[in-house]
Amino acid sequence: MIRIISALLIGVAALVPAGAGAAGPIRLADDAPDSHVVVSGDTLWGISGKFLREPWRWPDVWRLNREEIRNPHLIYPGQVVVLDRNGPTLKLGKRIGGPQDRPLYEKRFPQVYSDPARNAIQSIPLRAILPFLSEPLIVDDADDVRAGIVVATQEGRVFTSPGDTIFATRINPEISNWNIYRKASPLKDPLTGELLGFEAAYLGQARVSAQAGVLAPDADGETETTREGAPIPASLIVTSFKQEIGKGDRLLPAGPSDLPSYVPHAPEQELTGRVVSIYNGVGGAGRHNVVAISVGKRDQVEVGHVLALHRNRGETIYREDNVGPAQRYKLPEHRYGLVFVFRVFERVAYALVMESDGPAAVSDSVRKP
Structure with a gap:
């Protein structure tokens, strides 16, 4: 399948999606490399995480517009992703020689690739959500x-x-x-x-x-x-x-079994929902477990949306020195992870837990990160 990936290379201002809903400057990962050679088994999420602290900012560093987020370029094993720290932006490059530990690259201009689409890398680990x-x-x-x-x-x-x-x-x-x-x-x-x-x-x-x-x-x-x-x-x-x-x-x-290679991105609109179930009925969901959330097509949720997980800490009652009236306090929620939406129904969506510092539980909140 022939794919044209001209939009990856020159950051034209007209193509910038106004941050695709993300706020603040793009933050590079502490150990972000200058380049990464794509290998079989890589995912868009994993590659993005090598360069960015916030993997859902992928559309920003590629300068993708809204249509390109939904119908993105394909990336194949063997291609080279190069970081331009001045943007920062990411581009595709081509190895032109040099020692293996210090490869040199040239930036590539718009061209046509004819790699078979079946070999393109996926957005997230396909094995975790194939069923x-x-x-x-x-x-x-x-x-x-x-x-x-x-x-x-x-x-x-x-x-x-x-x-x-x-x-x-x-x-x-x-x-x-x-x-x-x-x-x-x-x-x-x-x-x-x-x-x-x-x-x-x-x-x-x-x-x-x-x-x-x-x-x-x-x-x-x-x-x-x-x-x-x-x-x-x-x-x-x-x-x-x-x-x-x-x-x-x-x-x-029976419907199709393929996953559209949507890039990870934050919703453009403010969005709030709840975890309504942990698939297979387990008590809590960790990394690469599947959760159902209480937002769907009617809330403009789409495949590729990244949402932040927030734990509901509940309320507490405190009476100072055990005298006087008791005061009720609602404790602030704790953000502890990220989920990637991969299947959407009218009022419910399914998402894969991508990052978590604790198990996701029913009633936890999901929000625009």
Whole structure:
């Protein structure tokens, strides 16, 4: 795939996104190198952290505008990221010789790269979130209304496994691959109690083998609209599973499993939400654990947003020398980490904990850093 990355090289003032919502001067990391050779396994977050104290300031040092944040350049192993400390700005460079411990580079001007996109580095560690990219996580009443329903299993089995056939209604004939899920616990805003959706338990995937209304391959076109009696559900073959699949489970179209390579960036608008769940029900989330937060598309949250984690320290009551009226104090929140949003639903988003000096907990705040 051919990518044009001309916007990386010359800091034209018209392209600067007014700090992309970030305040204050850009602060370099204490041991920021003059350059970094990109290797397989690098991420945009990791490279940014080598140069910056605040990795979400990546758009500022590359001088990216709003559109380029959402459709960014791709960076490949073998390329060289060079730091210009006068900006500071980052650019792509090319090794031109010199000792291995002191390489020399030349700045490169706009040109076309034809590296395969599949080799480009990701925004964050893909292995930490891969299961979350294609599996349904949040379903609401609207999803449930349009979801397919498993009405029977092969030979009346209580549960099925890969290779078995299931039968379902409300299957769109134009869609072949389906995710199978079971509605789990409701997600509610810890403060308001608003129902944000249901966190779905992912069960597996199935592929349509016969459309609804087909009695048999040699049934001469007989369909449920022409055949008298009970309707005939669609047949699907289970292709993968994590948990047993049975009658009453739901199906939604399987979506893409790729992660857009959005650069890490702060929201332009002020944003406040809460951690509503720790995925898999663990007590606290550390680095590279996944959390659900109470903001989503309706709050203009998007993939690539970086939010700061703040711990709610609660309140205390103090009576001086145990005399006089008691005074209630609300303790200030403590900022202790950062999360990177990688999947967004209408009222909920999922984020990966990138930095933390303590476990994230339900009811902790997330805000624009």
